[in-house]
Amino acid sequence: MKRKINVIEHASEIMQKLSHGILLSAKAGDRQNAMTVSWGTLGIDWGKPVFTVFVRDSRYTKGLLDANPVFTMSLPVGDYDKKIIALCGSKSGRDTDKLALAGLTPEPAEVNGVGGYKELPLTLECRIVYQQKQDARAISEANTERWYPRGIHPDGDYHTAYVGEIVAAYVIE
Numbered sequence: 001m002k003r004k005i006n007v008i009e010h011a012s013e014i015m016q017k018l019s020h021g022i023l024l025s026a027k028a029g030d031r032q033n034a035m036t037v038s039w040g041t042l043g044i045d046w047g048k049p050v051f052t053v054f055v056r057d058s059r060y061t062k063g064l065l066d067a068n069p070v071f072t073m074s075l076p077v078g079d080y081d082k083k084i085i086a087l088c089g090s091k092s093g094r095d096t097d098k099l100a101l102a103g104l105t106p107e108p109a110e111v112n113g114v115g116g117y118k119e120l121p122l123t124l125e126c127r128i129v130y131q132q133k134q135d136a137r138a139i140s141e142a143n144t145e146r147w148y149p150r151g152i153h154p155d156g157d158y159h160t161a162y163v164g165e166i167v168a169a170y171v172i173e
Contacts, residue, residue, distance in 0.1 A: 122171050
């Protein structure tokens with residue numbers, strides 16, 4: 001069963017959980033992946049609630065997002081196994097079935113085709129309405145040095161911002 005929620009009424013809770021890591025899930029064809037993110041924004045664009053997520057060019061999930069313009073954000077409610085967030089943030093979906101390894105129980109989507117997980121029941125289904133690759137020239141020198149160091153990321157490995165209209169918001173019960 002899914003209990004619909006008002007995203008704006010849960011905004012503080014969503015942003016607090018984001019700072020500790022939440023899951024971004026994407027799916028293209030029969031490939032689905034979940035990755036931990038702690039960068040994102042919740043807001044209103046074009047008169048609709050949106051969640052914006054930032055994904056590095058090198059991430060497996062980026063290819064899924066580019067192939068199928070939808071994603072789902074999954075957040076914990078109450079106590080949860082913190083190993084889920086740690087595992088999905090440290091393994092690549094290219095060579096690992098993170099969903100199985102993390103013990104995630106998929107829940108069918110309401111609208112966008114990328115469902116959430118019973119273990120992280122607060123769910124935001126999103127449809128990408130805008131995306132833009134970061135312009136390296138527009139990033140401050142301090143942020144470039146901190147987040148895109150040339151010794152680690154010779155080509156920058158910048159992010160693409162994906163703005164997703166929230167098309168369904170609920171808690172899996």
